[in-house]
Amino acid sequence: MASINDYKSIAGEEIIEEIQKLASFLKGKIIQNINSTSVGGGVAEILARMIPLLKETGVDARWDLIKGDGKFFEITKKIHNALHGMNIDIPEQDFKYFTEVTERNLKEINFNGDVVFIHDPQPIGLIQVKKRPGHKDKKFIWRCHIDISNANARAFNFLKKFIDNYDYSVFSSPLFSKKLTIPQVLISPSIDPLSDKNKELSPETISGVLEKFKIDPSRNIVTQISRFDRLKDPLGVIDVYRLVKKYVDCQLVLAGGGATDDPEGMEVYKEVVEKAGDDKDIFVLNLPPESNIEINALQRASTVILQKSIKEGFGLTVSESLWKSKPVVASGVGGIFLQITHGRSGLLSKTIEGTALYVKQLLQNASYAAELGKNAREHVRHNFLITRHLRDYILLFIKAGLETRENTIFLE
Amino acid sequence: MDDNEPRKGAGIRAGSQFRFFTRTTLPLLTGNYAVNLDQLLKGITLSDDSIIYYHTHHYLIQHHYLTPSAPNDFAYWINFRLGESSLAEEISAIDIFDYNSLGEYKAKLINVISNFIKYGKGKRKTRETEINERFNFMKAITFAMDTGKSAFTLQEFHDILKTTSIFSFYYHYFEAHFRINIKTSNDFSMWIRNELKIPELAKKISNLDPYTITMDNLKLNIIKLVEGYL
Incomplete structure (x- = not known):
């Protein structure tokens, strides 16, 4: 410890x-x-x-x-x-x-x-x-x-x-x-920056996790880490991905737990899998609770991270992503306002279309994404560690x- | 500076040391909130100095690495939640250093918002936010403590300032304005003027506009100004 x-x-x-x-x-x-x-x-x-x-x-x-x-x-x-x-x-x-x-x-x-x-x-x-x-x-x-x-x-x-x-x-x-x-x-x-979920990882560990899930590290990765819960709107995330994909190539990772011990979680998980269909670029990962290193690696490998919650008290996964200097597009709801200053340390959206627009902007403007990510890490360093x-x-x-x-x- | 020119502050030893304090805060929720401009105005009217201070300054310390676009919570909320950018701009532009007390600043704030509601675009109904976008009135308990570091000379002052935390810097530069109640002054300028007798350096430090650059850069600017006198 x-x-x-x-x-x-x-x-x-x-x-x-x-x-x-x-x-x-x-x-x-x-x-x-x-x-x-x-x-x-x-x-x-x-x-x-x-x-x-x-x-x-x-x-x-x-x-x-x-x-x-x-x-x-x-x-x-x-x-x-x-x-x-x-x-x-x-x-x-x-x-x-x-x-x-x-x-x-x-x-x-x-x-x-x-x-x-x-x-x-x-x-x-x-x-x-x-x-x-x-x-x-x-x-x-x-x-x-x-x-x-x-x-x-x-x-x-x-x-x-x-x-x-x-x-x-x-x-x-x-x-x-x-x-x-x-x-x-x-x-x-x-968040604890020294925990398995947030500590620095070697490139080999990150690539190992991507390989395990067959995610292509050479292409854009858009990720949402959250329980399979309607309040996290995983189906809306797939809509966002499809709007983005019309113009910018990317893969989508929807990873989280809660589908094994929660009947509603399993129901939502099945809906997500069904909506993803046979799209080989959508990775729906139902992870066991001890998957901290995997989640850390997926966040670190992502090009853009989403948190499209409909309701959120305080998004710990938002802070985790910001800490990893990732550009985050999150819903402007609840405690997320404390975590992201729009246009400074991330982007806040309201709609599926708006979220897709911001994701496209970030995927195509690496320096803008990097600037947001840099500020994001500083914000977490001073406020949420x-x-x-x-x-x-x-x-x-x-x-x-x-x-x-x-x-x-x-x-x- | 020419190497042959006598250093202006290097050899002076102050009669009284500069003691570096630091500060930290614990935020308190009041349970009061606003979802529209009328409620915001009412809330401000009922707020004491500690609430006004919190909402005009916590942004600076929370985002000290960013150039603040709306340096207070009222302007930020009016802009991003109510979508009233002109009123937000007007509030952002109120120079808090023009006021010797938070009571005076609050009166100006009330005046600007009241006028907007009465005569401005506010004659039409402004937006009402959802409950989770509400403005929460808050305040903070400030804890100040001695860091144990002190300076008798400008060189010592410079060396400590370089390593001091942003919270210590904030305490002596921002909070000092309201603590010592002297317009456009701060602990650094007071000590440099009164103890080291270098009024021009004190004035240069006082004249920096702290609300339009990042705190990190403001601190760097002060260090550079001091270096010019070593």
Whole structure:
């Protein structure tokens, strides 16, 4: 696993020094993270990287888990889907069971943190410990990793009575922001430049992956990496490719996962394969979850990368592509606005025709594409790398420990 | 510069050192947003200085390697989301350094948008954006800290400035304007004028227009100006 010092050559030595200095202001404080699982899922993945990095900078960061049975996690899955906007009826007894399991965890967990950092809805009810003896000086932060902008009102109102008791909340996008009585901090997701999905690859590795999938490296490659999900509009991507191909030769790669464990994903995958038909220049790749090197290689081999999402909270694949200095054409939706400045670090489109126009422009103007790619990498370097994420967490913990309401804080 | 000409700043030692600070921010969401020009105007009217400051400056630090085409969020959103390019241009052209306080700048901003709504093209209805294209009112908590680096001479100042982060540079050049509340000044110019007694260099640094070039290039220009006095 990479050390904090390994990021110096990527983020800049002064940035790592700054993080280390900021971390020194947390000396003597315990930062206790609590979530529902240590493996699987985005939150566990982030914590598995963040906790060692925080420790390395001298922060006493700890990680505890709540316990729950199958019934509890079925209920939290329902709540999760309802928060994503699905119209799900959650019966009162489910909320009651959620509260009972929370109560059991309140008895079992040793709340030893000066700052208690609770991730996502499953452990949200632990905030009730704040009212119990010995915990009034602790600061509690709720980190929401999911898009709750269209949340089912009943599910959100159940959670809101807990949220209002926290000291801070954290959201990943301005679009997820709600009217709340507590401060809302924006901490965008990040990518790890040293992970398999983003690290530098040798030309041999890249060509090996292309060879494996029989993609011709000497011709233009237009790629979209995403789950087989209607919200990623893979069928629209094929329409874009066909419009482009009328004028500029290219191959299309549609690569992603989600087609094996998700019935709807499999349905979409089949539709994509059917629409691709017998076109030998369309590569529909249903990749297993551990295909990080393959995805990295496909992104690096691409001439242009698309993200034609209809809805997007924050496109991690967009940041991954931008980091690889690739010209990206993405839909101007959701969190993508934070990632791409149109005409500077990529291109934002609305329609199939508009997307095709931009792809043609990029395929035929290599210097323009290179300029966008150069800016794109710089934008990610300064805003969406794990080092910025780490710094933001440290700042949040510092702020949580201070009583001041000032907007400018001098750290001495 | 002629090699025989006496160096103008090299031998001077300041009575008080220049301490290099750096700054970083944590963005805060207010939960308020706008989907049309009327709501934007209302939101600006209700915004405190920290919100106005965020939306007029965060673009600079986030895109410090780019020449900003619309150096603030209001202009950017009006242009790219509402499609009102003339109003966006008018807002972009408001020189923030003409105002001693963000309150004055905000009043000007309100005036320009109000006039557009009342008399300009705004008499016809301007576009309403989709919810996911909305303008989100935000602010930030700024954390300032001493880098531990300091200079007594122009040479030391130059050497540290060359290696200092863009965040430190931003703190002393941009934020200083509002902190020291003196029109067209900044920490560098103040120190060079008051401590090193080189007013012409201080003035040259103050006279650079920071909103129309990249921060990286602005920093390089200042380093070059300083080199002329070593």
